[in-house]
Amino acid sequence: MDTSSTCAVGRVQTDALYGFVQHRESKSMKWRTAPMPDLGARRDMDRRELLASVSIFSSLSDSELDLLIMATTTKRLEEKEILFRKGDPGNQLYGIISGALKVMVTGADGKDVIFTLLGPGEIIGEIAVLDNEERSATAVAVEPTHLLMLHRRELIPFLESHPHAAIGLAGVLATMVRRLSDRAEDRQTMPLPGRIAKRLLALGKKHGKSPVVGGPVEVRLPQQDLADLVGTTRESVNKQLRAWSDEGIVETGRGRVRLKDPAALEAIVDAVDL
Numbered sequence: 001m002d003t004s005s006t007c008a009v010g011r012v013q014t015d016a017l018y019g020f021v022q023h024r025e026s027k028s029m030k031w032r033t034a035p036m037p038d039l040g041a042r043r044d045m046d047r048r049e050l051l052a053s054v055s056i057f058s059s060l061s062d063s064e065l066d067l068l069i070m071a072t073t074t075k076r077l078e079e080k081e082i083l084f085r086k087g088d089p090g091n092q093l094y095g096i097i098s099g100a101l102k103v104m105v106t107g108a109d110g111k112d113v114i115f116t117l118l119g120p121g122e123i124i125g126e127i128a129v130l131d132n133e134e135r136s137a138t139a140v141a142v143e144p145t146h147l148l149m150l151h152r153r154e155l156i157p158f159l160e161s162h163p164h165a166a167i168g169l170a171g172v173l174a175t176m177v178r179r180l181s182d183r184a185e186d187r188q189t190m191p192l193p194g195r196i197a198k199r200l201l202a203l204g205k206k207h208g209k210s211p212v213v214g215g216p217v218e219v220r221l222p223q224q225d226l227a228d229l230v231g232t233t234r235e236s237v238n239k240q241l242r243a244w245s246d247e248g249i250v251e252t253g254r255g256r257v258r259l260k261d262p263a264a265l266e267a268i269v270d271a272v273d274l
Helices: 039-052 062-069 126-131 152-161 163-189 192-207 223-230 234-246 262-273
Strands: 072-077 082-084 092-098 101-106 112-118 138-141 145-151 217-220 250-253 256-259
Touching: 039 062, 039 072, 039 092, 062 152, 092 126, 092 152, 112 163, 112 192, 112 223, 126 152, 126 163, 145 152, 152 163, 163 192, 192 217, 192 223, 192 234, 192 256, 192 262, 223 234, 234 250
Parallel strands: none
Antiparallel strands: 072 145, 082 138, 092 145, 101 112, 101 138, 217 256, 250 256
16 A cells, blocks of 8 residues: 555645645646635544544544644545455554445455454554554455545654543554454354344444334345354354344345344343343
8 A cells, every 4th residue: 555645744635525626737746726715724624523533533622633634634445445455564544434344354264254344433453553563354345435544653653642542542442352352252152143133233233224214224234244243154144034034023135134123132132141
């Protein structure tokens, strides 16, 4: 990945979000914006709001966010587009503005194993940025996704001079470790129906969308991905979903599961926890 533009103060990448137009002027390679009144101020305000929507920056003041504005750039991914691969240099931290990413590795058998799904307000790439090592997993867009990018050379000095931001990042890492621990415990102690129900409820809360206002929440996720998340086979997930579909608990379709009766799913999880 070419990250040379991430800290170029005064240079702006093409991005429809801010309405900028780039003009190359002969051999000088200078750049200028289209003549729009107060565009710079509006751009900074928009980017400040985007920064504040990312978890680790949400507690920063406007003046602190202003320090980061010129160091950030944005990136858009199409569905199934790869953000980075395992083994890539880990120079950038990403905050998800909209969309979703799945984080995964490829096993020795060639099959993908999904660790987690991340959505708006969450960050990705923090491990490699902090330890300055290679990416530990591959990140792929589940749907069209909009990201904020911050290079390590700007992030580390900022964290050093703003301890509360560093504490916020530490909290994100602690939450990640706790989730991985909980999931490992579930795989060892919770029967498969409980694991599937628990994961569907979590995905519905975090990523679910309702096609109809006030209607059931729908989780858009292939059954193979759901199987990877709960540690089983696609066939086992399909069998359980068909049983729940017959009971009116869920409704399945191509790459989606509609949660028609979340209370029933919660009861399945609660029965396992007793």
